[in-house]
Amino acid sequence: MDDHIHTWTTITLLFAASLLFVTRIRRKSSNLPPTIFPTIPIIGHLHLLKKPLHRTLSALSAKHGPILLLRFGSRNVLLVSSPSISKQCFTENDVVFADRPRLLAGKILGSNYTSFGFAPYGNHWRNLRRISTIEIFSSNRINEFRDTRADEGRLLVRKLITESSDHVNLSLVFNEMMLNVMMMMLFGKRFFGGGVDFEEGKKFKELVNETFLVGGATNLGDHLPILRWFGVKGFENKLIELQKKRDEFIRGLIRQIRISKGDEMKNNESVKEKMMMMMMKNTVIDVLLKHQETNPEFYTDDVIKSFVLNLLTAATDTSTTTMEWAFSLLLNHPHILKKAQTEIDNQVGKSRLIDESDTINNLPYLDCIVKETLRMYPPGPLLLPHESSKDCIVGGYHIPRGTMLLVNQWAIQHNPDLWSDPERFYPERFEVEGVRDGFRLMPFGSGRRGCPGEGLALRVIGLILGLLIQCFDWERIGEEMVDMSEGPGLTLPKAQPLLAKCKPRPMTRSLVYDESGFSS
Numbered sequence: 001m002d003d004h005i006h007t008w009t010t011i012t013l014l015f016a017a018s019l020l021f022v023t024r025i026r027r028k029s030s031n032l033p034p035t036i037f038p039t040i041p042i043i044g045h046l047h048l049l050k051k052p053l054h055r056t057l058s059a060l061s062a063k064h065g066p067i068l069l070l071r072f073g074s075r076n077v078l079l080v081s082s083p084s085i086s087k088q089c090f091t092e093n094d095v096v097f098a099d100r101p102r103l104l105a106g107k108i109l110g111s112n113y114t115s116f117g118f119a120p121y122g123n124h125w126r127n128l129r130r131i132s133t134i135e136i137f138s139s140n141r142i143n144e145f146r147d148t149r150a151d152e153g154r155l156l157v158r159k160l161i162t163e164s165s166d167h168v169n170l171s172l173v174f175n176e177m178m179l180n181v182m183m184m185m186l187f188g189k190r191f192f193g194g195g196v197d198f199e200e201g202k203k204f205k206e207l208v209n210e211t212f213l214v215g216g217a218t219n220l221g222d223h224l225p226i227l228r229w230f231g232v233k234g235f236e237n238k239l240i241e242l243q244k245k246r247d248e249f250i251r252g253l254i255r256q257i258r259i260s261k262g263d264e265m266k267n268n269e270s271v272k273e274k275m276m277m278m279m280m281k282n283t284v285i286d287v288l289l290k291h292q293e294t295n296p297e298f299y300t301d302d303v304i305k306s307f308v309l310n311l312l313t314a315a316t317d318t319s320t321t322t323m324e325w326a327f328s329l330l331l332n333h334p335h336i337l338k339k340a341q342t343e344i345d346n347q348v349g350k351s352r353l354i355d356e357s358d359t360i361n362n363l364p365y366l367d368c369i370v371k372e373t374l375r376m377y378p379p380g381p382l383l384l385p386h387e388s389s390k391d392c393i394v395g396g397y398h399i400p401r402g403t404m405l406l407v408n409q410w411a412i413q414h415n416p417d418l419w420s421d422p423e424r425f426y427p428e429r430f431e432v433e434g435v436r437d438g439f440r441l442m443p444f445g446s447g448r449r450g451c452p453g454e455g456l457a458l459r460v461i462g463l464i465l466g467l468l469i470q471c472f473d474w475e476r477i478g479e480e481m482v483d484m485s486e487g488p489g490l491t492l493p494k495a496q497p498l499l500a501k502c503k504p505r506p507m508t509r510s511l512v513y514d515e516s517g518f519s520s
Contacts, residue, residue: 097388117384132311172497203249322373336369383407
């Protein structure tokens with residue numbers, strides 16, 4: 001009996017060794033990128049993955065090389081952690097990698113892969129991209145809402161003056177601020193502040209947070225289809241329930257806009273008054289509904305709904321987390337905070353609030369702080385996954401069609417061979433080092449699927465950070481350093497909310513208050 005077992009064990013080991021040998025020979029003859037040996041049948045390299053994923057993959061690349069072809073179950077995954085290889089993916093192979101992998105989150109949260117973030121590369125996606133670049137993120141459209149962002153900034157300063165204490169929750173402040181900015185651009189209404197429906201805002205904020213927690217969770221069923229055969233439905237049910245809540249919420253907002261427009265048209269009797277009203281209302285949802293009248297086949301309610309949801313969730317969470325990390329770093333490095341405040345005092349003065357033109361043209365050190373924050377804590381540490389639509393060559397290796405591309409931007413931006421002392425918060429590095437030189441800094445992605453909202457995000461982040469630095473003196477809650485632990489989710493959130501002390505500076509009240517409530 002023992003001899004029989006020994007014989008079968010030997011045969012099994014020989015078969016496994018032969019299979020691995022043949023696999024390695026076939027890989028070399030196919031000119032595929034290096035991999036991590038062994039690739040375990042069925043699960044591939046999934047057993048190597050631990051949270052946080054960007055750090056785990058960074059350690060694997062540091063050990064095995066900057067380009068790796070891994071197996072996540074049944075799926076080929078190209079892992080890139082080199083700026084030169086990233087450049088190849090997003091320049092000469094940009095169209096090839098413009099697709100998205102078909103993941104369960106894209107099917108459910110992305111309305112069956114039709115939303116802007118999840119849609120495959122093609123005519124539908126190009127139409128959505130055109131809408132975003134022309135109707136929302138073009139320079140003209142961004143400038144149209146410049147006064148809106150300035151008003152929100154002043155309202156934020158006033159709020160902190162009245163509520164300043166030893167425990168200001170900046171995580172909450174930044175989140176509500178960004179929701180207000182995006183809601184004003186999209187719907188012409190605010191969620192937080194005086195005279196608004198706080199419960200409505202609270203409900204949507206919970207939906208945004210749940211989207212990034214649930215939607216960003218690892219789903220083994222995306223890589224191991226066999227799990228679906230066993231009825232593993234827990235994750236799918238969570239996504240379905242979340243999408244139902246998101247759908248109902250946005251449909252309700254669109255319904256409110258339609259009712260409001262109908263009432264306004266009825267109440268304005270003359271043609272001239274109607275035309276004036278229509279010219280004044282130029283929010284994103286107004287523009288989309290206007291396009292729906294002339295092109296109802298494309299601008300369906302589902303397309304508008306998913307488009308708005310994509311904008312609200314993506315723009316709000318990424319900008320919020322970047323501001324949280326930036327202020328956490330500043331509180332832990334008070335000399336840098338003071339240097340930024342001195343720059344604002346010298347360049348802007350103390351007789352007016354900073355505006356967006358200052359952050360773009362007159363405050364280079366503040367700009368360095370934002371860049372350094374994005375380097376250390378990119379809002380998408382692995383960017384969003386891409387997929388090759390056909391065979392291509394990357395780094396001299398053959399990449400098969402249908403390969404998922406993960407660019408570990410966090411690893412690139414923390415590589416000591418690319419950045420001097422990369423774990424140090426040192427904004428001055430951007431006074432001498434290049435920004436996009438060799439794709440070293442790419443927190444918003446690149447190429448066709450790069451984030452179209454980068455310009456708007458940088459304006460808002462610079463403005464809000466600048467206002468808080470200009471108008472208040474800040475301190476940590478206690479002697480302890482701010483906790484810099486990372487939480488779970490797609491956008492590298494902080495694990496703990498950011499609390500701080502703030503005290504209005506002597507000139508602040510005069511800058512934001514006058515008889516009408518605002519400074520001129």
